[in-house]
Amino acid sequence: MSGADELGELDADSLHDSEALPFRRPHPVIIAASVTARGGALWLPVAGLLALAGRRRTAQRALTAAAVAMPLGHLVSFVVHRRRPPAADLPARQALPEHPDSSSFPSKHAVTAAAFGTATALEDPGAAVFVTPLVLLVAYSRLRTRVHWPTDVLGGLAIGALVALAQAGTGRSAKASRWTAVVRPVLPGRT
Template identity: 80%
Template sequence: MTGEDELDEDALRDSEVLPTRRPHPVVIAASVTARGGALWLPVAGLMALSGKEKAAKRALAAAAFAMPLGHLVSLVVHRRRPPAATMPARRALPEHPDSSSFPSKHAVTAAAFGTATALEDRGAAVFVTPMVLLVAYSRLRTRVHWPTDVLGGLAMGALVALAQAGIGRSARARATACRLAAMVRPVFSDHS
């Protein structure tokens, strides 16, 4: 048995605390609407309408970068999905994914959106974070991912948002330095 097989078996044993019956419709809806990042578009729209345009833009940008990154990683990491195709929990979804299980692209995108929101506007994060957690839980509850797929996806999405915030700060710092240099340059050039 390889290390990955042992990890999968441990994760399956750990995930057996989740029921196998059909999930609540809210859980199913969270999983379905988050496919392809679609859930985050209306959420960003509501954020913008409530005066949180900057947070909405940053969150969408983070999600837009994180999603293809998650797909790229899944092309490199070939991991089988949990063997749960016959469970009512799994049959509740209209989708029956057979792509690589790691990472959960739903979790990657949700975490990027949620982390970027939290970094920009804590008030908006109070409403967005429960949705992020619901989407992540939905992927476990419907048995389409191993727990480590979801945790890895959450970590990857958070790192994307943190990197985006760092790049944004660096760009703002460079722009400020350029403005200061432009103001100071004439003073020194006149005295030379």
């Protein structure tokens, strides 16, 4: 059995044979998390609240990471053609007003949420205490409503986190370059 077959079997078992994810209609909060996170819309008011709380730089970094991650998630989805879980007749899936039919991998909701959340955590761990539960709620909502396989969500979380980490690394490199430009004229021969 190939790795892809084993992964598919694991996904099917965890999504369809698990008692952790009921088949009934999800709680309205779970539905709201899934619906409002569509297209990254949820993260705009969250960033606004961060900015109002005096965390403007955190909001900017988090929104930038999400804005980079979302199209990347769509690009990966375009390349990786994966069918969504066959759950169209379940109350859990019917609870959503949307019925996505695009490629299932990765969960673009999870990609965007993870990028926003990871960038927040890297920039401001205090703000991450409030943002991280929302990120996890969005990721769970995609499983609970049966629109994604577990590996779609995990893959999305990983991609989003990597985008935020890359953004943080790029920011540090730019700061180091600026610092070097200041130090070099003052201290010749030192970098």
